[in-house]
Amino acid sequence: MNYSKILKMLRENNSLTNIDMSKLLNISDSMYSRYEKQNQIIPIKHLDVLSNYFNVSIDYLFQFTDVKNYDNSNSINLEISVQRLKEFRKNNKITQVNLAKMLNVANGTIANYECGRNFIATPFLYEICKKYKISADYLLGKVDNPKYINF
Numbered sequence: 001m002n003y004s005k006i007l008k009m010l011r012e013n014n015s016l017t018n019i020d021m022s023k024l025l026n027i028s029d030s031m032y033s034r035y036e037k038q039n040q041i042i043p044i045k046h047l048d049v050l051s052n053y054f055n056v057s058i059d060y061l062f063q064f065t066d067v068k069n070y071d072n073s074n075s076i077n078l079e080i081s082v083q084r085l086k087e088f089r090k091n092n093k094i095t096q097v098n099l100a101k102m103l104n105v106a107n108g109t110i111a112n113y114e115c116g117r118n119f120i121a122t123p124f125l126y127e128i129c130k131k132y133k134i135s136a137d138y139l140l141g142k143v144d145n146p147k148y149i150n151f
Contacts, residue, residue, distance in 0.1 A: 001126045018036070041121075059129075070137060120139075
C-alpha cells in the first residue's frame, strides 16, 4: 500500500499538524504518525474520515487514480460493502475459500466480512482492488460509480 505520501501532502497543504490529525481521528499523535509513515496499517474507518475531511476518494489515497474525488461520495456503508464484496466475489467466480487463500487469511475472516461483522481490513481491500482493478470507494459503498478503475 502506498497512502503515506498522499496523507502527508494533504496534511501539509492544509497547514495541519499530526496533532490536528490525531484529534480528528481521536487517536494519539504518535499513532497518526505511524499511519502516515505506514508503520501501522490505517483502519478503513480512519481512511473514511480522512477521505471525507480532505474531500478525496480512498482510490486517490491508495494512488489508484489521479481523480481526487467522485461525485455523490458518501461515508462508507457496511450493508452496501457486504453486498458488493459478495457480488464481486461471485462475479469473478471466487469462492470464500479461494479468496481467503489469496489474501492469506482464515476462511472465517471472509465469512465475517460478508456477514457484516466488520469492514474488510485495509490491506485486503487494497489487494482485491489492485488485482481486480475495482474501486475501493465502490466496494465500501461510498460511491456507485466508478465501479472499475484503470491504473
